[in-house]
Amino acid sequence: xxxxxxxxxxxxxxxxxxxxxxxxxxxxxxxxxxxxxxxxxxxxxxxxxxxxxxxxxxxxxxxxxxxxxxxxxxxxxxxxxxxxxxxxxxxxxxxxxxxxxxxxxxxxxxxxxxxxxxxxxxxxxxxxxxxxxxxxxxxxxxxxxxxxxxxxxxxxxxxxxxxxxxxxxxxxxxxxxxxxxxxxxxxxxxxxxxxxxxxxxxxxxxxxxxxxxxxxxxxxxxxxxxxxxxxxxxxxxxxxxxxxxxxxxxxxxxxxxxxxxxxxxxxxxxxxxxxxxxxxxxxxxxxxxxxxxxxxxxxxxxxxxxxxxxxxxxxxxxxxxxxxxxxxxx
Amino acid sequence: xxxxxxxxxxxxxxxxxxxxxxxxxxxxxxxxxxxxxxxxxxxxxxxxxxxxxxxxxxxxxxxxxxxxxxxxxxxxxxxxxxxxxxxxxxxxxxxxxxxxxxxxxxxxxxxxxxxxxxxxxxxxxxxxxxxxxxxxxxxxxxxxxxxxxxxxxxxxxxxxxxxxxxxxxxxxxxxxxxxxxxxxxxxxxx
Numbered sequence: 001x002x003x004x005x006x007x008x009x010x011x012x013x014x015x016x017x018x019x020x021x022x023x024x025x026x027x028x029x030x031x032x033x034x035x036x037x038x039x040x041x042x043x044x045x046x047x048x049x050x051x052x053x054x055x056x057x058x059x060x061x062x063x064x065x066x067x068x069x070x071x072x073x074x075x076x077x078x079x080x081x082x083x084x085x086x087x088x089x090x091x092x093x094x095x096x097x098x099x100x101x102x103x104x105x106x107x108x109x110x111x112x113x114x115x116x117x118x119x120x121x122x123x124x125x126x127x128x129x130x131x132x133x134x135x136x137x138x139x140x141x142x143x144x145x146x147x148x149x150x151x152x153x154x155x156x157x158x159x160x161x162x163x164x165x166x167x168x169x170x171x172x173x174x175x176x177x178x179x180x181x182x183x184x185x186x187x188x189x190x191x192x193x194x195x196x197x198x199x200x201x202x203x204x205x206x207x208x209x210x211x212x213x214x215x216x217x218x219x220x221x222x223x224x225x226x227x228x229x230x231x232x233x234x235x236x237x238x239x240x241x242x243x244x245x246x247x248x249x250x251x252x253x254x255x256x257x258x259x260x261x262x263x264x265x266x267x268x269x270x271x272x273x274x275x276x277x278x279x280x281x282x283x284x285x286x287x288x289x290x291x292x293x294x295x296x297x298x299x300x301x302x303x304x305x306x307x308x309x310x311x312x313x314x315x316x317x318x319x320x321x322x323x324x325x326x327x328x329x330x
Numbered sequence: 331x332x333x334x335x336x337x338x339x340x341x342x343x344x345x346x347x348x349x350x351x352x353x354x355x356x357x358x359x360x361x362x363x364x365x366x367x368x369x370x371x372x373x374x375x376x377x378x379x380x381x382x383x384x385x386x387x388x389x390x391x392x393x394x395x396x397x398x399x400x401x402x403x404x405x406x407x408x409x410x411x412x413x414x415x416x417x418x419x420x421x422x423x424x425x426x427x428x429x430x431x432x433x434x435x436x437x438x439x440x441x442x443x444x445x446x447x448x449x450x451x452x453x454x455x456x457x458x459x460x461x462x463x464x465x466x467x468x469x470x471x472x473x474x475x476x477x478x479x480x481x482x483x484x485x486x487x488x489x490x491x492x493x494x495x496x497x498x499x500x501x502x503x504x505x506x507x508x509x510x511x512x513x514x515x516x517x518x519x520x
Contacts (some may be wrong), residue, residue, distance in 0.1 A: 017466050081384075
């Protein structure tokens, strides 16, 4: 039985529990109330409020911030399904503002322009659950340590190109698989390495002051935590993943899903559900595309149905992009 | 005995696990119910939590909505948790989701507010005892009709039973405590 007292008033249980209720579903990016209604009608499990869909952010450039609170409120009022909203990586204040508006889950997202070059938000400090992107096993572990309630692939948003999402699923899965063959000593080694990114700032300070790294203690490197405390917690996360043979929370695919077949592929690869961004509202017929992606996610192995619902659907124009333009590296 | 877990959307695997844990004691086997064919031969059905609008839409499209209604009316026990309770209710007051009218309750979606208002509370359930109930964007039972109230929170019913139908607004599948699932299995036995 779960030890409720140790779960900090059960906040973690409520946050991860919320994520569990979205399993098998499609979360759709929307920029206004009208789009939110189309998504709800299509059977979206939740809508994601953001300022501009990723392909527009990509095309227009500039700084991408959280959505205008006025838009968020409109979307909250327009639908009965949960509303998520994107927050810039490390932007504590945007996160608190969105939480106060009543948003049901935050997405600390690389699609927006990052606010903090060193740290992600300490998600344990928020009552609202947060989903984070991860390209690799170490990234997923760090986000879980920071209190993410759900993990998604980063993929490459706004491209309509599925290759990066597939890359991230395969990479994280391989990281989990290989844990099985590692001894405790080896687990300690990878723990040290995975925890290292929390001392990046301290090492820069050391270089600034002494002209070389490694000259300063690793105390108070992340929200009052010492490096040792962090690596102990990270070790626990890794052990749990090893035991479960999967991430200990809900795991969605995101970034580049543009067709029903893409959504089906993500489910076939073992994902718990999908996020669809530009793929719906940049297609020829958003309502039809939204319906089809919901159907494909629920029936991802019914290939006759997939063929039927994909017939005559025109997807968004896809992009094959260079390394330098990738949002996932944020 | 085969107990179906409706596998359209939501926390399906958690319910599945709960029934697996009861396998030895009661000889019950969980069955993933994804299509109308999967409903065949079931002794009971669990409708999990998730988004009621999503589950409703797909139940209607697949014809499972009517089939589940038929089977329940002819006596198959059904347990609905959270979204599942909405789907089996008499009245939801929301045309986005129409209840099957398997249990005489009127229910309101998101009765406690948004996710920030989700909570855990210890409740005392008739025939079961104290239970940590997890309420996530939970609906509220506005009127229990002819159903029997088994526990309340602030005076409102949160778990009710009417003959072969059991409905609750919280998530017994999230805490590892399988007494409510055990109670449901005993409803099938009888």
